[in-house]
Each structure stands twice: as structure tokens, then as C-alpha cells.
Amino acid sequence: xQKITQTQPGMFVQEKEAVTLDCTYDTSDPSYGLFWYKQPSxxxxxxxxxQGSYDQQNATEGRYSLNFQKARKSANLVISASQLGDSxxxxxxxxxxxxxxxxxxxxxxxxxxxxx
Amino acid sequence: xxxxxxxxxxxxxxRGQNVTFRCDPISEHNRLYWYRQTLGQGPEFLTxxxxxxxxxxxxxxxxxxxxxxxxGSFSTLEIQRTEQGDSxxxxxxxxxKLAxxxxxxxxxxxxxxxx
Numbered sequence: 001x002q003k004i005t006q007t008q009p010g011m012f013v014q015e016k017e018a019v020t021l022d023c024t025y026d027t028s029d030p031s032y033g034l035f036w037y038k039q040p041s042x043x044x045x046x047x048x049x050x051q052g053s054y055d056q057q058n059a060t061e062g063r064y065s066l067n068f069q070k071a072r073k074s075a076n077l078v079i080s081a082s083q084l085g086d087s088x089x090x091x092x093x094x095x096x097x098x099x100x101x102x103x104x105x106x107x108x109x110x111x112x113x114x115x116x
Numbered sequence: 117x118x119x120x121x122x123x124x125x126x127x128x129x130x131r132g133q134n135v136t137f138r139c140d141p142i143s144e145h146n147r148l149y150w151y152r153q154t155l156g157q158g159p160e161f162l163t164x165x166x167x168x169x170x171x172x173x174x175x176x177x178x179x180x181x182x183x184x185x186x187x188g189s190f191s192t193l194e195i196q197r198t199e200q201g202d203s204x205x206x207x208x209x210x211x212x213k214l215a216x217x218x219x220x221x222x223x224x225x226x227x228x229x230x231x
Contacts (some may be wrong), residue, residue, distance in 0.1 A: 004158075014188035022184055033219075035219075042224070043205060043224055044223075044224045045207065045209075047217070047220070049218075050217050060138070093158075101211050101220075102171075103161040103172065104149075104159075105161065106151075106155055106159050106160070107158050108158050109156075
């Protein structure tokens with residue numbers, strides 16, 4: 001069964017605007033971690049932001065913030081003030097903590113294109 | 117230490133041939149992971165090691181695939197009798213509980229094309 005669902009295959013956003021990328025997850029583990037990665041066309045996976053299931057506050061890292069709604073099993077990424085360099089694939093991933101630092105499970109990704 | 121290195125970056129092989137990829141993790145990281153990513157999809161977990169022990173293998177890892185990490189440092193992923201469906205990007209990552217975030221550091225991947 002799919003554990004991470006990203007329903008938006010692609011999005012266009014204008015430079016300087018904010019964009020929200022959706023991610024829902026499925027787990028029965030009370031302890032888990034949620035990650036967002038950026039993958040530009042060059043292929044490397046770049047870590048953006050992390051949210052632990054017990055974290056009380058939503059994570060923020062510069063222009064990235066995570067809208068964590070635990071009851072809805074939702075972990076949406078918000079990119080504020082989009083830049084042309086933000087054009088890339090974005091992946092949501094989950095680690096279930098039954099094995100600390102075990103495998104990540106990824107969603108299918110969302111392609112973001114930032115236009116001038 | 118400049119991160120996770122993967123070699124080669126690109127590999128083109130004929131169907132039926134064997135291929136081997138290498139991953140050199142960050143030296144302090146005791147865990148090493150292999151993922152496969154097909155075009156337009158997210159990475160799929162294949163296997164991971166803690167030191168030299170292979171702790172988990174995905175059902176995606178058929179009998180034609182074998183991974184090793186003999187001395188707990190670099191790892192190799194071998195695909196025997198390659199098929200066209202094996203064409204993908206093979207990503208390696210490493211981690212350590214002591215490393216803190218981002219936790220997992222990915223290499224740039226090996227892109228395999230089977231013709």
C-alpha cells in the first residue's frame with residue numbers, strides 16, 4: 001500500500017509567489033519522521049526540511065515551512081517567495097521509527113516550474 | 117569528506133550483461149542505503165546496511181540483484197543478466213544516528229540504461 005501520497009504531479013508558480021505542495025501519509029507507527037527533498041534536473045537529492053511526529057511546532061527552514069496536520073496525516077510544504085532556482089522535483093518522504101534511521105519511503109513527487 | 121560518491125555516473129549496457137555500481141558513503145556514517153528511481157517517480161527502497169550487515173532487503177530486489185558492504189565502508193550493487201526494466205537511476209545514501217539532520221546524505225546516483 002502506498003504510504004506517501006503526493007497528488008499534484010506538476011505545478012506552475014510565478015516568481016515571488018508562494019506555493020504549497022501537498023503530502024499525505026499513512027502509518028500506524030506513533031513515532032515517525034517526515035522529510036521533504038528537492039531534486040533538480042542534475043539528480044542529487046537535496047534535504048529541505050524535517051518534521052518529527054512529536055514535534056509541537058511546525059518546522060521552518062528559511063523560505064521553507066511545513067504545515068503539519070497530524071490528525072489529517074498531512075505534511076504540506078510551503079515555499080515562500082519562489083525563485084527561478086526552485087524549479088525542480090519535490091519529494092515527500094517518511095521514516096517510520098520502528099527502526100531509527102531506517103529506510104525512507106518516498107512519494108511520487110511534484111514537479112514545480114517557476115516562471116518569471 | 118565531500119559527501120557520498122557514486123561510480124560510475126552513467127552506465128550503458130546490453131541486455132543480459134552484468135553491471136556493478138559502487139557507493140562510497142560519508143566515512144563516519146555506519147548506515148548505507150540503495151534506492152532505485154525510474155523516470156518521473158520517487159526513489160524506491162532496495163536495501164540497507166548497518167556497518168557490514170545487510171539489515172533489510174525489499175521485495176524489489178530480485179535474485180539478479182546483490183549488494184555487499186564487505187568492510188562496512190563502501191558498498192557495491194551488482195545486477196546480473198540485466199533487463200530493459202532495470203534502466204533507472206540507482207541512488208545511494210548514508211546516515212548515522214549521531215549525524216543529526218539532515219540525517220540522510222544522498223549521492224548523485226548512477227544512471228543505468230539497458231539497451
